Amino acid sequence: xxxxxxxxxxxxxxxxxxxxxxxxxxxxxxxxxxxxxxxxxxxxxxxxxxxxxxxxxxxxxxxxxxxxxxxxxxxxxxxxxxxxxxxxxxxxxxxxxxxxxxxxxxxxxxxxxxxxxxxxxxxxxxxxxxxxxxxxxxxxxxxxxxxxxxxxxxxxxxxxxxxxxxxxxxxxxxxxxxxxxxxxxxxxxxxxxxxxxxxxxxxxxxxxxxxxxxxxxxxxxxxxxxxxxxxxxxxxxxxxxxxxxxxxxxxxxxxxxxxxxxxxxxxxxxxxxxxxxxxxxxxxxxxxxxxxxxxxxxxxxxxxxxxxxxxxxxxxxxxxxxxxxxxxxxxxxxxxxxxxxxxxxxxxx
Numbered sequence: 068x069x070x071x072x073x074x075x076x077x078x079x080x081x082x083x084x085x086x087x088x089x090x091x092x093x094x095x096x097x098x099x100x101x102x103x104x105x106x107x108x109x110x111x112x113x114x115x116x117x118x119x120x121x122x123x124x125x126x127x128x129x130x131x132x133x134x135x136x137x138x139x140x141x142x143x144x145x146x147x148x149x150x151x152x153x154x155x156x157x158x159x160x161x162x163x164x165x166x167x168x169x170x171x172x173x174x175x176x177x178x179x180x181x182x183x184x185x186x187x188x189x190x191x192x193x194x195x196x197x198x199x200x201x202x203x204x205x206x207x208x209x210x211x212x213x214x215x216x217x218x219x220x221x222x223x224x225x226x227x228x229x230x231x232x233x234x235x236x237x238x239x240x241x242x243x244x245x246x247x248x249x250x251x252x253x254x255x256x257x258x259x260x261x262x263x264x265x266x267x268x269x270x271x272x273x274x275x276x277x278x279x280x281x282x283x284x285x286x287x288x289x290x291x292x293x294x295x296x297x298x299x300x301x302x303x304x305x306x307x308x309x310x311x312x313x314x315x316x317x318x319x320x321x322x323x324x325x326x327x328x329x330x331x332x333x334x335x336x337x338x339x340x341x342x343x344x345x346x347x348x349x350x351x352x353x354x355x356x357x358x359x360x361x362x363x364x365x366x367x368x369x370x371x372x373x374x375x376x377x378x379x380x381x382x383x384x385x386x387x388x389x390x391x392x393x394x395x396x397x398x399x400x401x402x403x404x405x406x407x408x409x410x411x412x413x414x415x416x
Contacts, residue, residue: 071099072412075154077147077165079105079126082325084113085228085310086160086179089397090404091118092231101154103147103165108286109306116306123150126164140164140189155415156408161185166193175411177404181224181349182324187211196407198400200224202352218403222396223349225328229310230390230397238311243301247280248372249312252290253322253342263342267293269365270320270340275299277369282312286323318372324350331358332389336375338368 074094076087091100102122104111114122126143143164148171157169162178163186169176170193179198180187191197191212199208201219208217239245252267271293274281281300284307285291294300309326310333313319319330320338324347330337337359339350346354346361353359360371 071097072155073099073101073153075101075103075151075157075165075169077103077157077159077162078110078114078122079107079159079161079164081108081110081113081306081309083160084110084117086224087158088117089228089231089401090158093401093405101152103151105143112306113308117308125150144168155412161187162190162194166190169193175408177408179224179227182347183207183211184343184345184347187213191216195411196404198404200349203348220396220399220403222392222399223328223332223353225325225332226389226393226396227400228397229329229332230393232310232314234314235308235311238308238315241303241307242282244280244299246317247282247301247315248274248318248320249282249284249316249326250274251284251319251321251323251326252286252293253340254286255342256287265290265293265322265342266340266363266365267322270368271297271300273365273369274320277372279372282316284309284312318375320368320372327359328353332393334389336360336372338362338371340368 076091078084078087100120102120103125104114104122105126106124107127125146126139140163144167147164147168151168154174156175156177157165158177159165160179162176166176166178176194177196178190178194181200183203188211194216196218197213197216199217199219200223201221205217205219250267250271253265255265271281275297279299283294283300283302285302291302294302310329313326313330313333313335316335318336318338319326321327322340322342324341327337327339328349331353339359339361340363341350350359354361362368
């Protein structure tokens with residue numbers, strides 16, 4: 068009997084856990100699986116909660132210093148090369164450290180991404196199949212060396228996993244309030260943020276003064292300091308399912324692009340105060356469509372919330388907004404992925 072083929076999943080950020088779940092579920096039982104995780108924010112705790120498989124820990128977030136980032140990247144590549152066992156296909160979101168390892172071992176590297184402003188040229192040449200939304204210019208991606216390996220789908224990255232989302236009916240039982248807004252800080256330590264300060268301390272004070280209940284999801288331990296003196300605030304001791312936090316919220320206010328897009332795709336009032344110099348193309352498309360509000364001005368955000376109050380309870384009436392579209396996006400991606408993986412494996416026999 069032929070030995071089972073192996074897929075290696077490399078997970079480096081919290082949203083990657085939810086994103087990769089549909090692929091893991093599709094191939095579970097048919098393929099052996101290897102997992103590697105970077106120690107960053109709630110990545111490990113969410114993985115242990117939602118997937119709960121053995122994993123190899125490799126690397127940590129290196130902050131905003133570019134030299135430290137480069138050293139950390141090289142160290143992680145070396146760690147992965149030495150610790151990841153045999154595999155046939157590697158799948159990741161991004162892939163600056165895992166794709167070079169797959170290339171070195173002459174194995175198929177699959178990546179997903181939607182951030183055209185990142186230095187994607189660092190992993191593009193080592194990637195065999197790269198999935199990107201059509202909202203991003205193909206010409207811009209080709210300049211980053213995504214050429215014959217590029218597949219662009221008609222939707223958002225968040226659509227892919229929202230297609231399977233089922234709200235946890237007990238989620239609100241874990242919170243001290245029924246109605247709330249979510250606040251998730253910016254990634255101030257990211258390389259794309261230069262010289263900007265977080266607006267979260269001021270935002271929390273204004274929300275508190277206006278009587279909003281706040282579910283605060285700090286990114287770093289230091290973010291907890293922002294909550295000092297705020298009365299109507301709750302910080303979970305353990306990682307929460309961000310999708311449930313979005314679905315049951317009255318509004319999402321976040322410096323994280325993923326959560327803003329999740330809320331927008333779910334039909335929840337979505338506010339982005341992304342700290343990068345420019346919005347990503349996927350975010351701008353949602354702003355242009357009126358599904359997301361963007362501002363780093365706290366007064367403007369508070370004004371938007373006041374106007375959005377009328378829609379706080381409307382979006383749940385028809386179930387999850389855009390679910391049919393999400394399912395179409397997921398099926399498109401899974402069909403292409405499966406076709407390419409099987410063609411590759413057949414070529415190796």
